[in-house]
Amino acid sequence: MTAPLISAQAIEKSYTKGEHKIPVLRGAGMTAQRGEFISVVGQSGSGKSTLLHVMGLLDSPDIGEVLLEGKRIDNLSQAARDQLRNHVFGFIFQFYHLLPELTLLENVMMPLMIRHSFFSYFTKRKEVRDQAMELLTQVGLEHRVKHRPSELSGGEMQRGAIARALIGKPEILLADEPTGNLDASTGSEIMETLKRLNSENQLTIVMVTHDEAIANQAHRIVRLAEGRIATIRHQEPVFPETDAVRIAAK
Numbered sequence: 001m002t003a004p005l006i007s008a009q010a011i012e013k014s015y016t017k018g019e020h021k022i023p024v025l026r027g028a029g030m031t032a033q034r035g036e037f038i039s040v041v042g043q044s045g046s047g048k049s050t051l052l053h054v055m056g057l058l059d060s061p062d063i064g065e066v067l068l069e070g071k072r073i074d075n076l077s078q079a080a081r082d083q084l085r086n087h088v089f090g091f092i093f094q095f096y097h098l099l100p101e102l103t104l105l106e107n108v109m110m111p112l113m114i115r116h117s118f119f120s121y122f123t124k125r126k127e128v129r130d131q132a133m134e135l136l137t138q139v140g141l142e143h144r145v146k147h148r149p150s151e152l153s154g155g156e157m158q159r160g161a162i163a164r165a166l167i168g169k170p171e172i173l174l175a176d177e178p179t180g181n182l183d184a185s186t187g188s189e190i191m192e193t194l195k196r197l198n199s200e201n202q203l204t205i206v207m208v209t210h211d212e213a214i215a216n217q218a219h220r221i222v223r224l225a226e227g228r229i230a231t232i233r234h235q236e237p238v239f240p241e242t243d244a245v246r247i248a249a250k
Contacts, residue, residue: 003070042224090165155186
């Protein structure tokens with residue numbers, strides 16, 4: 001049997017606040033197959049974001065393992081983990097994390113600027129710029145490339161963050177509340193983009209959300225409670241009515 005693309009096994013994670021040790025994850029584990037779209041849900045403090053960060057090597061587990069295609073990756077050197085984050089994972093956050101001093105185009109180019117040495121980037125800068133422009137066009141922002149984040153709406157910043165996450169051609173997209181800071185209409189647009197990436201490109205997506213309607217649009221829902229996996233539900237994605245009508249009309 002083929003190993004899952006990404007697997008977190010028996011993850012325990014605590015944080016220290018003053019003299020107190022606060023457990024967040026208590027043996028949580030989950031897997032994602034290639035091309036799967038998973039929603040991770042649970043009450044505030046249940047460990048959703050922490051599990052996502054551990055899976056994406058943004059944080060390290062106290063106990064447990066993270067495996068990529070069956071090979072452990074959480075115990076690799078810092079340089080090796082940095083390389084995996086740049087090549088294998090793409091990240092989207094609730095508050096976008098775009099660099100305010102850079103234009104939108106420069107923000108999207110940044111992961112490849114980091115990936116290449118100065119000389120290598122200098123020789124490939126037109127190719128990198130073209131890739132960034134293509135992605136911004138795909139998310140409908142080709143007319144905003146010279147704008148800085150402060151000049152963009154929330155939805156535009158999030159679509160720009162999606163383009164930035166994709167420029168490295170990741171195998172796994174980790175999204176932490178990607179619609180949590182947006183109104184319902186804009187959040188639906190972001191979900192349409194994520195579903196299209198999943199269905200057309202077979203991009204594996206693991207998404208943390210507090211919104212049940214958003215969660216129901218994934219293939220599988222993983223529910224956390226008090227740092228443990230409470231339930232896992234496989235399902236056919238449930239699309240909003242507007243989306244269903246559009247599909248039926250094709």
